[in-house]
Amino acid sequence: MNPASNTNRNTAMNNEAHERARRLIALAAPGTLSVADRLSDQPSSNAWLAAHLEICASCRTFAENAAQTIHELRAIPIAADRTLVSATQMNVRLRARELQRHRERLWMVSISCTVVTLCALLSTVALWRGFEWLGARAQLPASVWQVGFLFFGAMPALMVAILLLARDRDRDRDKDRDKNKDRDRDQKNGLHLAHHPGSYQG
Amino acid sequence: MNATAFYFDSSMAQESTEIARGLRRKDPDLLDRLIEQYQHRLLRYLIYLTGRRELAEDLFQETWIRVLERGHQFNDKFAFSTWLFAVARNLAIDHMRRKQPASLDGLMSDDNDEVPFDVPATGQPSAFDMSLRREQTEYIAAGMLHIPAEYREALVLRFQEGMSLDEIATVARVPLGTVKSRIYRGLSALEPWLRGAPL
Numbered sequence: 001m002n003p004a005s006n007t008n009r010n011t012a013m014n015n016e017a018h019e020r021a022r023r024l025i026a027l028a029a030p031g032t033l034s035v036a037d038r039l040s041d042q043p044s045s046n047a048w049l050a051a052h053l054e055i056c057a058s059c060r061t062f063a064e065n066a067a068q069t070i071h072e073l074r075a076i077p078i079a080a081d082r083t084l085v086s087a088t089q090m091n092v093r094l095r096a097r098e099l100q101r102h103r104e105r106l107w108m109v110s111i112s113c114t115v116v117t118l119c120a121l122l123s124t125v126a127l128w129r130g131f132e133w134l135g136a137r138a139q140l141p142a143s144v145w146q147v148g149f150l151f152f153g154a155m156p157a158l159m160v161a162i163l164l165l166a167r168d169r170d171r172d173r174d175k176d177r178d179k180n181k182d183r184d185r186d187q188k189n190g191l192h193l194a195h196h197p198g199s200y201q202g
Numbered sequence: 203m204n205a206t207a208f209y210f211d212s213s214m215a216q217e218s219t220e221i222a223r224g225l226r227r228k229d230p231d232l233l234d235r236l237i238e239q240y241q242h243r244l245l246r247y248l249i250y251l252t253g254r255r256e257l258a259e260d261l262f263q264e265t266w267i268r269v270l271e272r273g274h275q276f277n278d279k280f281a282f283s284t285w286l287f288a289v290a291r292n293l294a295i296d297h298m299r300r301k302q303p304a305s306l307d308g309l310m311s312d313d314n315d316e317v318p319f320d321v322p323a324t325g326q327p328s329a330f331d332m333s334l335r336r337e338q339t340e341y342i343a344a345g346m347l348h349i350p351a352e353y354r355e356a357l358v359l360r361f362q363e364g365m366s367l368d369e370i371a372t373v374a375r376v377p378l379g380t381v382k383s384r385i386y387r388g389l390s391a392l393e394p395w396l397r398g399a400p401l
Contacts, residue, residue, distance in 0.1 A: 073361050
């Protein structure tokens with residue numbers, strides 16, 4: 001066998017051994033909670049690590065440094081100050097109240113929807129019967145009283161649509177009137193854009 | 203040993219169930235208690251995650267609001283702290299995404315050498331020991347801000363929060379092997395900082 005390749009293989013194996021040992025050291029570092037974690041790779045890992053540490057000074061140093069690093073890491077104190085905690089508690093309470101109000105509103109809306117749906121169903125049935133009866137009394141063909149029923153049913157929606165349209169038209173008219181008033185006022189004060197001598201930037 | 207482990211397991215499960223119930227009710231008293239209980243741990247995690255105290259404090263508040271809003275999503279099979287840290291982590295990543303499309307890498311504070319926390323003297327024996335110890339703690343604190351955020355997070359969760367590898371994997375949403383690698387690489391990256399800033 002070639003002695004050079006033998007040496008290379010030994011070095012590679014050594015590197016692998018160091019890498020494995022250091023990984024085990026990092027995972028089995030002092031103070032970590034779970035013993036199961038430490039032995040999760042292989043049951044014999046700890047024994048192997050102990051044997052490796054006996055012969056490997058650099059891994060021993062790594063183990064000592066790792067322990068020291070973890071110790072220092074735990075020594076860094078970070079504390080939340082009282083104002084942050086109080087402010088957070090207050091914000092959370094405010095948000096909780098807001099969510100509660102939202103939930104209550106949603107509850108009211110869903111109850112209202114249910115009641116309205118039930119009422120609409122009942123009144124539709126009653127109205128249908130009423131129109132049917134009237135149609136029979138007046139000896140009208142079914143299509144006539146049915147059209148009458150549809151018209152009567154659509155009446156509230158039609159009324160609301162007409163009212164909304166009227167309101168929008170009024171609003172547009174008011175806006176136009178306000179615009180005209182502003183223009184008149186500007187013209188009176190000589191501030192109308194058309195009469196401005198130059199740039200407003202300057 | 204087994205009896206003790208069983209006792210701790212069952213009491214933890216009971217605690218998680220109670221917390222889950224309270225969170226579903228959006229109980230503000232429970233949240234007050236949880237904020238008190240987890241204040242230091244959560245802030246510490248966020249500071250290490252973001253490297254900036256002001257940002258960590260903002261995220262601290264946002265985290266608890268999110269806990270209130272999404273409390274019903276908490277699964278009582280897990281420890282509350284695991285879920286809490288996962289919520290905080292998601293918020294931190296969301297924050298970074300809003301600023302720039304990045305993952306945890308974006309949380310590295312390259313431009314800021316200032317340590318976002320105070321390092322008090324620890325150890326009692328002698329003034330020299332105390333000053334040496336304080337110095338080393340300062341070095342490690344500084345080193346923490348110079349290693350990749352993923353390593354920093356793994357180290358904090360492992361050695362400060364005492365989380366199991368599985369819990370860290372749950373919080374960081376990475377495979378167990380990645381967690382192990384991050385811990386190993388994080389410790390290796392911090393090693394030179396024990397003696398001061400590496401060249």
